[in-house]
Amino acid sequence: MSPIAQAIPTQPAIARRAVFPFTAIVGQEEMKLALLLNVIDPKIGGVMIMGDRGTGKSTTIRALTDLLPEIEVVADDPFNSHPSDPELMSDVVRDRASRGETLPLMQRKVQMIDLPLGATEDRVCGTIDIEKALSEGVKAFEPGLLAKANRGILYVDEVNLLDDHLVDVLLDSAASGWNTVEREGISIRHPARFVLVGSGNPEEGELRPQLLDRFGMHAEIRTVKEPALRVKIVEERSGFDQNPQTYLEQHETEQQALQQTLIDAQNLLPSVNLDYEMRVQISQVCSELDVDGLRGDIVTNRAAKAIAALEGRTEVTLDDIRRVITLCLRHRLRKDPLESIDSGSKVQKVFSSVFGVEMPTEG
Template sequence: MSSTVVTTENSKSTASLARRAVFPFTAIVGQEEMKLALLLNVIDPKIGGVMIMGDRGTGKSTTIRALADLLPEIEIVADDPFNSHPDDPELMSDEVRQRVFEQQSVPVARKKVSMVDLPLGATEDRVCGTIDIEKALAEGVKAFEPGLLAKANRGILYVDEVNLLDDHLVDVLLDSAASGWNTVEREGISIRHPARFVLVGSGNPEEGELRPQLLDRFGMHAEIRTVKEPNLRVQIVEQRTAFDGAPNEFLAQYVSDQEKLQQTIIEAQQRLSSVEISHDFRVNISQVCAELDVDGLRGDIVTNRAAKAIAAFEGRTEVTVEDIGRVITLCLRHRLRKDPLESIDSGYKVQKVFRQVFGLPEPEDGN
């Protein structure tokens, strides 16, 4: 396969100047649970996304934009609307794969990871894309207008107030996120394209929650609360004020931290395939799920994946009990609820069973 790199140093610097300043991920204070869940999903997108539930004004959107800005640039096929990978067949559209098979020239470019906001009023056509039936019938070509799922491929798809989104659309998003493909069918014409993205939903539980069937399909569930500690609140306000007043000067203070975290993510993604989790630990994880009466096997699978991702993130190739303890609440708490009147468990129930199964002592403070 021959390929042409179409980006230049000048175009890179111009793009960098043109981009709007984004609050740096490493400057975000608190909300450790949300940040960890997001990082693990970036390291292993097959975890299945994150549902972030919490109070208004707690930095959900800011954190997700910061994460997308932090991630390293990716290689794409320059003239392809689906951000196809130039070398990996699993991340190519059918058209690009055919061109590669025929050894045609494929122009390659580099771009920032996309973060796509899905508006609440979006229609299915806007999300999935549309087929121009008249053109298809008249000219015999598959005229496809890509939607938001195409734009989000190999990036992050963010749905604010996902609990207010139409259930059918949530189903479509979760199906695409799970399969990695989006298929559009109209009048006997079918088109599909890769749709591999990290799905992040957020919402305020006071405005209603997702149906348990949909909630279960999010890999992880992070809870965030308004910071109560006065000194931390002051620090957050001062940081935001400094960023709004002089964004470039503020960003300059975090360049080193941002680059260090970006490199850690890259190394973790490369290390992930070599991380092992012992058979005994896998059995214990499944025992925790069984004792908590978790339906299905998603809880088992996601906990295993998340434990491997956190080990990779911290530079190890062997999962420890501590790794499992740090992720198991995020992976299981939203899968426990049976009574619709109950709120989602804060983590006490999951941690209690986890400690019993793994033979760990109860913490001294009883938490």
């Protein structure tokens, strides 16, 4: 397998399916911002996108994945292991690196893994071949979707219809960055650091509050009502469908610029400062909204720093916090499973009161 893997970079590039460019997506600013911030800082904890059918949820997520720069991986490893960061290496690769072995490397596009609704736990987490383990004394592991998603994006459409137990498994892996499979006393673990993106239609039911709280952000999208904007969206899509290659060439400069912006933001993020007084005020907002636990405080801090990095700044401003706080807190206010999620007015009202600013006119 190793010689084949090493030969991969020299093979001619296989033409990939054309993907609608992220920079050409009209509207849905809330969803686009939440996705970009999670790419800059995956520790924000993923995005739950709820909205009407046919509002471009899947299109936007595929477009974002296509936009991301290639990553360097260990070529003969099924977990997309990082060649130098031990936290993103499988145990086998870490052992090889510690022995001073030269690892075969290759560039690979960031993967977007679709998790089908009917997926079993074995398909998601991977399986251990017990017979092989007992007869040959080796840990025979068949990687699952979480292995493929490492250092990429895991997308679950209609996550609100997924079995609660599977949602728990996904959220555990996303939070810890590791997936552990145990069978008959045999245990195998591998890195599973991914951006978890769930989407769904609120008419089909919401996730339980306990699960919803574990998503870093919650973006709401609505069908565009303005006729001129609807026409623009239809025209853009028609232009892409008629001649994808020409359409992509027209947006190539914008795409490259946004890709570079994301790379710069990731590099700048560790240098971004959030003033202590602002951190206290963020926690005061969470306290006054009666948000359970501290996830809301942590995610809002991270998102505020990420948006500053996105715009090339090293100091978080009050406006940064205003733009992300609803995304980070609205889904944490629901105590009753039958209660609907706040549109954002409650969060903005408390934010305005604590930070001493006027309520935005849009609500």
